[in-house]
Amino acid sequence: MPRFVDHDARRRDVTEIARQLVVARGRAALTVRNVAAAAGCSSTIVSHYFGDMDELFHATYAAAARRSSQRIRAVEQRDPLDMRGLVEAVLPLDAERTDDWRVWFAFWSEALTSSAWAAEQRERALGTLRRFERCLRGLNDEGRLRPDVDVRDAAGRLAALVPGLAAEAIFDPDRWTPARQRRVLRSELTLIGLT
C-alpha cells in the first residue's frame, strides 16, 4: 500500500507554524530554515509547499482573515443587527484576535509596497465598512438609531475605530484593556442611540 500524504493538511500545518512565528517574532523571522526548525521537518518540505516566504506569509495572513470571517459569521447568524458584536469580532479582546492583529499590522507594512496586497487590504477594509453600513441600515429601518444619525458617517467612524483601537491595544495592552476598548466602543454606540 502506498502512503498517501494529505497535502492540504500539511500545507495547513506549515501555515499554522508560520503564523505562530510571525506573531511571536515578526515577518523577518519567516525563513525556510526557521519554519523547518519549528515544524521539525526538512527545508525541502517547506519549499515544496510554498514557493517563497512571501507566499507563506500571505498564507498566514489569509488564515488570520479566515478566522476573523468565522467570528463575524457567528455573530451574524446569531443576530445580524448585533452592531456591538460585529465590532467586537474584530477587536483585539482576546489572544486569538490579538494574534490576528499582529499578523495584520505586519501585513500592512508589506502591503505598503505591494499593489496586489494593498488591493487585498482595501477589499477587506471595504468589506468591513459595508458590513457595518448594512447592520446600521437594518437598525435604522427598525427605528433603533437616533433619528439624526447619518448611517454612512456612523459606519465610517466605527470602521476607523477598529484599527485605531487595535493599534492602541497591541502596543499598550495594559492601558487599553478589553474593558477599556469596550468602553470606548460603547460610548460611540451610545452616541448613535444604541446601548
Add this chain to the structure above:
Amino acid sequence: MPRFVDHDARRRDVTEIARQLVVARGRAALTVRNVAAAAGCSSTIVSHYFGDMDELFHATYAAAARRSSQRIRAVEQRDPLDMRGLVEAVLPLDAERTDDWRVWFAFWSEALTSSAWAAEQRERALGTLRRFERCLRGLNDEGRLRPDVDVRDAAGRLAALVPGLAAEAIFDPDRWTPARQRRVLRSELTLIGLT
C-alpha cells in the same frame, strides 16, 4: 584652511534620503547600498553616520515624528482649543502627512518585535491621547461641549479615529479622500457638540 564637514547636516541629509526610500519602497529597501546610491556617496559615509540600518530606519521615524510635532505645535500656538486642527495635523490629508503615515506603519511592523520601539510607539500614542484630552477639557471648561460628554471617552474615540482613518486613506486613497476623512471627523466632533 581645513575643510570642515557639518556632521549634523550630513546626518540629516542621509536621513532624508532614507526617509524617501522607506516611503517609496518600504523598510526592506533600506540597505547601505541603496542609501549610498540614492545619496550619490560611498557606502563608507553611510556606515560612518549610522551603525546599522535599524538605526537609520529609526532616524527616519524620528524625522517623521518631528514634522508631526511641528504641525501640532503650529495648531496649538494658533488656538490651543482647535480640536479639529489637532486631529487634522495627524491625518493623511496631504503628501507630507501621507508620507509620515507610510513611515509609521512600517515602524509599527518593526515595533511588534522590538520592546524599545513598542515603548516609543506607546509614548507617542499616549501623548496624542493626553493632547486630545487636554483640548477637550479646555473646551468643556468653556461650556463648548455637549453637557453629557465624557471627556476621557471622547478623547479615546478621537485618538482611535486617527490611525483608523489613516489606515483607510493609505490603502484606499481614492475612496478615503481628504474630504471624506474630514467628513467623518466632523461627524464625530458634531456628536460631542463641536462644529
